[in-house]
Amino acid sequence: MKRFAGNLVASVSVMVLIGCQTGGSAAFSARNGVRVNPVNADVFEVIARPNGRKSDFWCGAGSYASQQLGAPDNALVYTVGGAGRGVTMNSPDAAQFSLKPPEQVSGATGRAGNWGPSVGQANSVGRARNSCAPLKNSDTS
Numbered sequence: 001m002k003r004f005a006g007n008l009v010a011s012v013s014v015m016v017l018i019g020c021q022t023g024g025s026a027a028f029s030a031r032n033g034v035r036v037n038p039v040n041a042d043v044f045e046v047i048a049r050p051n052g053r054k055s056d057f058w059c060g061a062g063s064y065a066s067q068q069l070g071a072p073d074n075a076l077v078y079t080v081g082g083a084g085r086g087v088t089m090n091s092p093d094a095a096q097f098s099l100k101p102p103e104q105v106s107g108a109t110g111r112a113g114n115w116g117p118s119v120g121q122a123n124s125v126g127r128a129r130n131s132c133a134p135l136k137n138s139d140t141s
Helices: 002-025 054-067 125-129
Strands: 035-038 043-047 076-084 094-098 122-124
Touching: 035 054, 043 054, 043 076, 054 076, 054 094, 054 122, 054 125, 076 125, 122 125
Parallel strands: none
Antiparallel strands: 035 043, 043 094, 076 094, 076 122
């Protein structure tokens, strides 16, 4: 019975580790600390940090498009859902983006946000990525 219990614990531990790796691979963090999660094959969601800036959304969108989707710097990234409640995370401030114009995607919120980029607004991937501001270090004045 002890051997069975030991094998069961080992099996469950392996399944938990596999689950953590699978769940963690979907999320992406840009160098400014914003999180980016895929919504579907065409849409991804940038989660703003508390007291974030409009440029944080663009930084996340450009970084994700470049590093995860392999988009070149001259490709356009479009806002397909303005800032509002996230669909991939419980966040009050998330905006959705795509490498396709809003009229060519499905599954995006399409909402107008209170702040941040407007639906239909586009930036080149390179320019969006270059809008990244470094994280503020709380240890410096």
